[in-house]
Amino acid sequence: MVVLKPVVINKPYALTSIEKSTRDVTTFRFESKEKTNVHFIPGMFAMLTYKDPETGKSISRAFSIANAPPSDYFEFFIAMINGQLTSKLANAKVNDTYYISAPYGQFQFDINAGTKFLFLAGGTGVAPFFSMLRQAEAMGKKLDCSMIYSVKYPYDIIEKQELDKFSADMELKALVTVTRPAEGDGWTGQTGRVNGEMIKKAVPDFMDRVAYICGPPEFVKALKDDLVAMGMNDREIRAEMWG
Ligand SMILES: Cc1cc2nc3c(=O)[nH]c(=O)nc-3n(C[C@H](O)[C@H](O)[C@H](O)COP(=O)(O)OP(=O)(O)OC[C@H]3O[C@@H](n4cnc5c(N)ncnc54)[C@H](O)[C@@H]3O)c2cc1C
Structure with missing residues (x-):
């Protein structure tokens, strides 16, 4: 396992695409407002944070990154279960701002492992x-x-x-x-x-x-x-x- 330090910590990302993939799963794409290119290893995850504009309260959850590295955006396949964060995402609109910290995780794919x-x-x-x-x-x-x-x-x-x-x-x-x-x-x-x-x-x-x-x-x-x-x-x- 490679230990990578997170490249972005609580950085602003714009929600740029919302696509219903299946009955219960929606694909969300968030692009870095600062155009930061993040290197990560496939398998790793990001922490996605919603900040309530009125109360300032935050809700953060982990999501596996579904796109390939390196990239200035993250794509997630999210099961819309109507929980704390997913209920916010259910009402999200393109151009909304969310915050992301990434990458994290020990689930790492070594494409060059020759196996x-x-x-x-x-x-x-x-x-x-x-x-x-x-x-x-x-x-x-x-x-x-x-x-x-x-x-x-x-x-x-x-x-x-x-x-x-x-x-x-x-x-x-x-x-x-x-x-x-x-x-x-x-x-x-x-x-x-x-x-x-x-x-x-x-x-x-x-x-x-x-x-x-x-x-x-x-x-x-x-x-x-x-x-x-x-x-x-x-x-x-x-x-x-x-x-
Ligand atoms: C490393 C990691 C990677 C993850 N990657 C993904 C991902 O790629 N896609 C994704 O959809 N989720 C992923 N999750 C789960 C995600 O972090 C949240 O737990 C999930 O989205 C629910 O958050 P919530 O705030 O909406 O629900 P909460 O309000 O936190 O939880 C509501 C309840 O629903 C339960 N629950 C959580 N997930 C599910 C589910 N899928 N089906 C039914 N019940 C559930 C919880 O146990 C809890 O009891 C990942 C979690 C981890 C730790």
Whole structure:
């Protein structure tokens, strides 16, 4: 792990784009008002702060950076759960000012590691993997990367077209699994929760890969346990969790 000092601390960022990605997830882009280019490692996160103009009270939350480094903007995939910060974001408008400190975190992707990768993503936990894949695409690097991405419903897949493009351009082998399939939802692909059996079947050479897992705590803990139970060394597993 590389220890990076935060490049920006509580710096003003303008909200420049708000795009509804799925029913529950919105993609927000914040651009540095000072045009500061931030170097970070894909996988790291930023602290996003809303300051109430009337009371001066602040609300700060962590979000995984979804775009590639270096950049003078940050893109986040945010589950709109109507909590303290997400309810503010639900009413946010383009050009609003938020404050950002970044980068932070031990969940770090080494694109030059010369290894094969296994990405396991649950829900908005796919965000750091977009940063990793976008970096690889920007650098014209083909990764030997297999990914299993778990969503509740077929319409929960974030940036599906871009994911398909990664598969075509970079030979990413992505398997999406739907945990709550329903009659008439049109889904003909993989269903069920990710587990050791699914990993073994979809990625037979998983033992030769470095695993990155990101998603809700129960997802991350269960998959870490499954990988270790199947013989993977703890040192070959990187994990980030929230929710
Ligand atoms: C390192 C890190 C990276 C993160 N990256 C992302 C990211 O990329 N995208 C993202 O959407 N969130 C991410 N989070 C979660 C984020 O920081 C907030 O916790 C989340 O947005 C809720 O904040 P809130 O103020 O709206 O809700 P709060 O008012 O703080 O919380 C409301 C309640 O909702 C629960 N909750 C939190 N997240 C979820 C969820 N996804 N679904 C259901 N319940 C939830 C909380 O446990 C709490 O009980 C990350 C967290 C960490 C620690």
